[in-house]
Amino acid sequence: MARRRRRNATAAPGGARNNARKGPVSLVAAVGTTAGLAACGAGSTGLEVRSDVDHEVVTVEATAAVPDAVNATTALGATLVAAGDATENRVVSPASVAVALAMLAEGARGQSATVLDGVLGAAGEERTDAYNALQAAVLEYDGDPGSVDGDDLPERPLLHLANAVVVDEDRDVEREYLDRLARGYGAGLRVADLSDASGKRVLDAWVREHTGGRIRSSAIQPDPNLVLVLQNAVLLAARWQDPFAAEVTSDLPFTLVSGQEVPVPTMTQRLLAAYAELRGAQAVRLPYTEGFAMDVVLPPEGAGPSLSAEDWYQLGEALSGPVATDVLLHLPTVDVKTSADLVPPLRDLGLGVLFSYPEADLTGIAPDLFVGAVAHQATLTVDEEGTVAAATTEVGVTAGSAPDPAEPVVMTVDRPFAVRIVHLETGWPMFMGAIADPRG
Template sequence: MRLDCLGQVCGLSLIGLLTLTSCGGGEDPRSTVTYEPASLSEAEALTDVVNATTRFGAESLSELAQSQNTVVSPASILLGLAMLAEGAQGPAAEELDGLLGAAGAERTAAFSALQAAVLEYDGDPALVQADELPETPVLHLANQLVLADSTSPDGEFIDVLAASFDAGVVTTDFGAADSQRLLDEWVNEHTGGLIEESAVETPNADLIFVLQNAILMAARWQTQFDPADTAEREFTTIDGDTVEAETMQQTLEAEYMEYDDTQVIRLPYAEAFAMDVVLPPEGSAPTDFTDQDWAAVDAAFASQERTMVELALPAVDLQTGEDLVALLQDLGGPETVAGNDLSLIDPAVEIDQLAHQAVLTVDEEGTVAAAVTEIAGVTSAPVDPPEAVEMTVDRPFALRIVHEETNWPLFMAAIFDPTED
């Protein structure tokens, strides 16, 4: 497994999330509620929240990619915003309800249930450093709220984060140098070293809180590619140029569909998760594929029989780092960014950063992917299978990694040139 993006694993042991000790702060006495996640059967707004996550992911790629390789984790971003919504009221709460697809207790239950469902495959994030991918997929997910030691948020806000999101709460002095180490070590640990540092820089005495979410996936293909069949193959970029891309090849039985001259294949991992690869028609960009198009894919794959496919798919190795504050404003969150209002967290706070980092490696053995979302608040002024079809991914394409039971999009990417990082 090629893990070119990996850094060194931070030498931390896994620690309990409800009673963490900060650098420059003490043990937080407010996070004493037991983690009790909702189940998928209890989550009435599940479909609405999954659809909202897919929509945000598709719109994010459309806004961010701009003919450049881009990977995001819609699940990570919206989990961060869902936790932020627990501390919102007024206009900010209304905006976040719209972005997240549900409101109040139904929203909380849906995100809590989705998190719990994928965490059935939780494991040690350090496993991504092994020479081989694990036999059973690992999906690690963690949440943390870091507070300025002078901040006193509403107790119910802290309780919901603990009970529904298993979010640890720590306090620190953001004006002290040690606060940077606190943020960096958490990011490094929960991504297995794939992402080494926090995107939030300290010391910064104006910081009031940082909400952190990390998600990490390591999974083998159900049907692996033979490295001996991998060869350089021409790939035509969006500009019409050609490059030689390292391309994996195999013939396999898989869920496959054709939709508006677009080819789509679902490649299952060993258990529970799958990657959907979308090859748009010539002249189209992968970012043209909307959430409505993804909904059509979901509907088709719900009953689609398997087809023999001769697949040629470029290997992928990329990383993305973006501040999504402007995107959040553009997609309907200006009042949230302005902090109108986030008074359950602090009476005078606005969003300074919505930092998102993501990495994705796809090769013959399987997939390793990780993402970190950090929301920083600062002080504010106020049948018998048919003959095999052919699918040669030799032009810009999109991909999505989903939890198969719910189609919750864990990662989405637009690949314009697989030879670029």
């Protein structure tokens, strides 16, 4: 793994850092040599290779592009949630997807770089520093994902975020690209045979480790043309600031998109909370013990649970104010798992060039590459005590030839609804979702 050190100032705009090394490196040849990459170990997680480049941690205060990256991540999340079937649950981690795409952007050139920068909200070193700073901000809450117990959540939120790159053992990649991933993302590097089941076991083991076992396997399949896989994982375990009383949870009716009414375990609590109404939708912010909060949005009857980016922006502003409202909340427990191929919605966002050969330009990684897969998996559990959520994003790179009433506001979440888990300091959306059926 790359060593960490904190950097409080950004590089000059558009300027490349002058200690990046040039030229492709054969990973097999580099292991055990003085080429700047050294072997750390092997086993089911693959042969780990350590860059001698430090992970430079950038602060939010030193990075002007952070608000643009946050807004871009919110818009990305809104698009990916809306791309799902309205009758099915859809949970994504916009933060996870954005970081994975940002790692890909480090090796993109020409039009490929331009479209990625547009989706990510920043370009070049500003983009690198913005996503570096956002990760550093949430990793104040880092911890061991293996320690998470859904029945006994930690008093202080645990937010684990990790990045990795797995390179096929027979492929050469640009040394500068690997150094940029180490420096800006702390991405550990492993070597494996991505053409067969042994490489799949390497990908699987990393996913299980960094989601605490809540996601069991990688969504990337072995392929003789697979050159490298970028992996990002996010795990959140957090207690509510004001837990719900389990003894008052009861089955209440919940209306599915089809109109069918089903009984769902529903929590009840009267609390003072940030509350807002927007075009007939009700929204409440439920804080965890510190650092993070969940926004729950109940759309008006007849409307779907997917919100636009503009809706999320406006609700975020409204829910960030100091005024608290007396709310009587009825909220279903949630236990859902979702998986999605993100290639179609990313094409719709204008990233189609990345998935076409020879139009894709990823020559900052290696010649003749295009993106063959972008896979996302997520889980979300919400109960009286708090929340556990996990997500992975994997990019497979392939070669080719509020009111103040005297009585409480009543918010009964009894039909499909939207959720978002945000980092309060930055507003970075860690998870977003449309819950069509909270039973999963």
